[in-house]
Amino acid sequence: MATIQWYPGHMAKAKREAIEKLKLVDVVIELVDARIPESSRNPIVNEIKGQKKQLMLLNKTDLADPIQTKKWMKYYQEEGIEVLTVEAKDGKGLNQVKAAIKALMAEEFEKLAAKGVRPRPIRLMVLGIPNVGKSTFINRMIQKNQAETANRPGVTKGQRWLKIGNDFELLDTPGILWPKFDNQEIGNKLAVTGAIKDSLLHMDDVALFAINIFRTYYTDALRKPYGLSATDLELSDVDLLLLITKKLGFKDDYERASERIIFDIRAGKLGRYTLDTAPISLEGV
Numbered sequence: 001m002a003t004i005q006w007y008p009g010h011m012a013k014a015k016r017e018a019i020e021k022l023k024l025v026d027v028v029i030e031l032v033d034a035r036i037p038e039s040s041r042n043p044i045v046n047e048i049k050g051q052k053k054q055l056m057l058l059n060k061t062d063l064a065d066p067i068q069t070k071k072w073m074k075y076y077q078e079e080g081i082e083v084l085t086v087e088a089k090d091g092k093g094l095n096q097v098k099a100a101i102k103a104l105m106a107e108e109f110e111k112l113a114a115k116g117v118r119p120r121p122i123r124l125m126v127l128g129i130p131n132v133g134k135s136t137f138i139n140r141m142i143q144k145n146q147a148e149t150a151n152r153p154g155v156t157k158g159q160r161w162l163k164i165g166n167d168f169e170l171l172d173t174p175g176i177l178w179p180k181f182d183n184q185e186i187g188n189k190l191a192v193t194g195a196i197k198d199s200l201l202h203m204d205d206v207a208l209f210a211i212n213i214f215r216t217y218y219t220d221a222l223r224k225p226y227g228l229s230a231t232d233l234e235l236s237d238v239d240l241l242l243l244i245t246k247k248l249g250f251k252d253d254y255e256r257a258s259e260r261i262i263f264d265i266r267a268g269k270l271g272r273y274t275l276d277t278a279p280i281s282l283e284g285v
């Protein structure tokens with residue numbers, strides 16, 4: 001997992017590099033993890049994107065709670081954000097992405113066409129925090145064996161454009177932003193989904209956080225793998241962790257059990273889940 005610890009120097013550099021890349025493109029594609037759509041955003045995107053067109057993609061929807069994904073989509077649409085869902089790993093949703101990008105640029109290109117300017121490929125970059133699937137998405141978009149276009153003046157050394165058919169050109173390296181680590185809750189969410197290094201947090205804290213969310217929203221998903229009864233769920237989070245520790249045969253080694261629970265969640269053993277709760281209902285949808 002390509003997670004690094006971020007220091008102010010790293011952040012300033014990442015911001016600078018993202019701004020440099022942004023200058024080159026028409027549309028910025030912001031990838032977030034559909035399981036934590038808000039917690040995997042970095043608000044700096046809004047600050048640095050300026051007037052550039054933006055498309056937000058909720059990736060890894062195969063792992064997320066479908067109802068929450070629906071709610072988040074509705075929420076972002078109501079906020080006036082251009083948003084789509086994708087599954088970069090399986091390449092799902094990419095045709096809709098291409099169509100949406102074309103629609104975003106249609107007016108501008110029509111104006112240019114009216115002035116006699118020939119259409120050119122739409123230039124794109126991908127932006128997001130680590131582990132949201134940026135590389136996977138880029139690889140899926142370009143498919144295999146795509147030729148790169150010639151170097152252009154003004155393109156940072158080592159930066160290449162990857163052609164996607166005749167309509168798009170994509171910067172080969174994404175803009176990588178730091179995960180916002182505003183509070184313990186966001187940190188826990190990033191940790192559960194594997195977006196930050198495990199060593200940054202205590203795994204027992206992360207496991208207790210996960211137990212609390214799953215017992216509240218995904219009760220059966222928590223009960224099944226650990227053989228918990230309905231009455232077991234009346235225990236406190238800590239006692240539930242200790243019970244799961246015993247059920248796993250780890251005696252009182254709750255740290256080992258915590259690691260296992262997080263591993264199980266990441267491996268999908270507890271099914272699909274979303275840790276950020278959408279502030280919206282689905283009435284009328």
Ligand code: G4P
Pocket residue numbers: 001002059060061062063086087088089090128129130131132133134135136137
């Ligand atoms: P990044 O560039 O933003 O850091 O992310 P990257 O593409 O490296 O993807 C991070 C992890 O997320 C990878 O898993 C990748 O396979 C997985 N991933 C990306 N998109 C999706 C998706 O739509 N659904 C699911 N389920 N997973 C996705 P990994 O464990 O690091 O590697 P591997 O399991 O692919 O070997």
